[in-house]
Amino acid sequence: MSDGMSSSTWVGRIGGVCLLLFAIAYGIGGSQIEYAFASDPLGPRVMPMLLAALLAGLCLIYLIRPGASEQFPRGRLLARILAVPALLVASALLLEPAGFAISIFVLTLGVGWIFGAPLRLAIAGAIGQALLWWSVFSYLLDVYLPAGRLFG
Structure with missing residues (x-):
């Protein structure tokens, strides 16, 4: 690669982007959960939203510092x-x-x-x-x- 990155670094970043897109979609899906106001103080949205935020945060860290990974499968x-x-x-x-x-x-x-x-x-x-x-x-x-x- 011209910027000095190995192809395995890009493979890791491709995986990180895919997981980040999944985290965003999961967060959007979790935010759409409807529930009765009096059912629970936090409601059922909290867990999917927290998981989506955690996954997105980890993906961003991985995108910044991907580390070594395998070659792209063929x-x-x-x-x-x-x-x-x-x-x-x-x-x-x-x-x-x-x-x-x-x-x-x-x-x-x-x-x-x-x-x-x-x-x-x-x-x-x-x-x-x-x-x-x-x-x-x-x-x-x-x-x-x-x-x-x-x-x-």
Whole structure:
């Protein structure tokens, strides 16, 4: 690079900018939470706003002094790295039409397969994760989980 910075420094800064954008989006989302005035002195906005501010502050520090980082990934590694957020988006989009269990199944199956699990083990793990988290949220925590339009 012409300014004396190594390419690995720029990789770190790219990650810092991405996380800073995420912190800003998270803070904006947290600020939009509506709640009853008398529900809590601080309300539900405080925690997302504090987390967003903390992440943004750490990102700014990292942007100023990035330190050493790995080289930018290429080829199959880059495809694997990009596939995980794509699976998260697909899982979120599946939540309403297919329900929580199918959404978590697809997410964990895909992540297991991306990271090298044999397909039958990835399927078994995905079934186990879907059953585990459905049970935890539905029965232990008594949280409503969408069954999806396909099932309910």
